[in-house]
Amino acid sequence: MKLEAVELRRVALPLVSPFRTSFGTETTHDCVLVHVVTDGAEGWAECVAMERPAYSSEYADGACDVLRRWLVPAAQALSDAGELTAEGFAPAVEWVKGHRMAKAALETALLDAQLRIEGRSIGERLGSVKDRVPTGVSVGIMDSVPALLDAVGAYLDAGYLRIKLKIEPGWDVEPVRAVRERFGDILLQVDANTAYGRGDADHLAQLDAFDLLLIEQPLEEEDVPGHALLAQRITTPVCLDESIVSAAAARDAIESGACEIVNIKPGRVGGYLESVRIHDVCVELGKAVWCGGMLETGVGRAPNLALAALPGFTLPGDTSATKRYYHQDITREFFIEDGHVAIPTGPGIGVEPDPDVLRSVTVSSQWLRS
Numbered sequence: 001m002k003l004e005a006v007e008l009r010r011v012a013l014p015l016v017s018p019f020r021t022s023f024g025t026e027t028t029h030d031c032v033l034v035h036v037v038t039d040g041a042e043g044w045a046e047c048v049a050m051e052r053p054a055y056s057s058e059y060a061d062g063a064c065d066v067l068r069r070w071l072v073p074a075a076q077a078l079s080d081a082g083e084l085t086a087e088g089f090a091p092a093v094e095w096v097k098g099h100r101m102a103k104a105a106l107e108t109a110l111l112d113a114q115l116r117i118e119g120r121s122i123g124e125r126l127g128s129v130k131d132r133v134p135t136g137v138s139v140g141i142m143d144s145v146p147a148l149l150d151a152v153g154a155y156l157d158a159g160y161l162r163i164k165l166k167i168e169p170g171w172d173v174e175p176v177r178a179v180r181e182r183f184g185d186i187l188l189q190v191d192a193n194t195a196y197g198r199g200d201a202d203h204l205a206q207l208d209a210f211d212l213l214l215i216e217q218p219l220e221e222e223d224v225p226g227h228a229l230l231a232q233r234i235t236t237p238v239c240l241d242e243s244i245v246s247a248a249a250a251r252d253a254i255e256s257g258a259c260e261i262v263n264i265k266p267g268r269v270g271g272y273l274e275s276v277r278i279h280d281v282c283v284e285l286g287k288a289v290w291c292g293g294m295l296e297t298g299v300g301r302a303p304n305l306a307l308a309a310l311p312g313f314t315l316p317g318d319t320s321a322t323k324r325y326y327h328q329d330i331t332r333e334f335f336i337e338d339g340h341v342a343i344p345t346g347p348g349i350g351v352e353p354d355p356d357v358l359r360s361v362t363v364s365s366q367w368l369r370s
């Protein structure tokens with residue numbers, strides 16, 4: 001594959017409703033799309049780095065900078081040497097510390113182009129074994145418990161099979177109790193996005209009464225040992241998100257007793273190829289995985305759905321239908337039917353941005369040409 005040009009396109013899509021977490025409130029989804037042009041096909045990917053470095057240390061302007069300075073030139077050098085493949089990209093940029101979201105985006109765009117040239121879908125490449133995946137939905141922090149109950153009720157009516165509640169100190173035991181009491185025996189889990197400290201173990205143990213599937217990332221990203229200590233104090237299974245940045249990190253966390261379950265987000269771990277390696281580690285160690293989400297447009301959601309169709313993904317993911325996020329997405333719509341979303345089957349990631357919609361949500365575009 002020869003690389004001819006790379007476009008970094010900033011887009012902003014209004015969300016159907018504000019999404020509040022312990023790290024802030026999103027009303028629009030701002031992200032960077034990476035668009036590669038090769039001699040055989042074009043490829044697209046979404047970089048999940050947010051405007052502000054509040055979920056992780058990466059942020060959109062930083063991702064664009066590292067792409068421009070180091071990652072795109074590295075792909076260009078592989079291309080000039082006649083050695084550009086999606087698989088060869090990560091080893092060529094291993095020397096770049098961190099920046100996994102930026103790396104994931106360029107690798108995925110290259111993979112999309114490469115698979116389109118081969119006429120294969122990303123599901124086929126990654127090892128998907130299903131044509132649809134059971135889906136959950138993530139419900140943000142609300143102003144009141146009645147508002148939360150209305151939101152959860154509407155998602156259950158829409159067919160979502162699992163509810164995830166965002167929690168933070170001051171919004172945890174009572175909302176969880178209210179949802180459990182109102183909706184009975186639903187699949188229910190919580191996500192703290194690092195909002196608690198080691199001293200909160202007794203408080204978090206109150207959630208044990210509600211038979212949750214899991215509690216996701218209660219403590220700081222770096223505090224894997226703290227999660228191992230917490231896991232001994234609560235019966236709700238601990239799931240890690242932010243802390244799991246690689247297959248090696250997943251193995252270490254599981255072997256140290258820090259988690260029972262892993263949330264895999266391809267952007268957070270450097271791409272889909274590393275995501276498959278994390279999946280494989282978890283299957284080997286007998287731990288369940290599920291696919292997280294970061295409010296992605298269809299460009300990011302399509303490959304997430306394909307990943308969620310691997311055999312080890314035994315829990316419903318944050319792989320909701322388009323309507324949960326956007327009135328108008330930049331790709332074709334994804335629907336929930338019977339609690340499931342179909343995985344795309346066309347070549348590459350299986351979707352393309354609609355040029356008119358894309359234009360209408362574009363904030364800026366920069367072309368990097370060889």
Ligand code: NPG
Pocket residue numbers: 050055137138139191193241292293294295296318319320
């Ligand atoms: O359905 O895409 C989705 C959103 C799921 O809650 C969700 N994502 O911490 O997992 C998270 C959270 C998130 C959203 C993280 C946006 C970072 C950015």
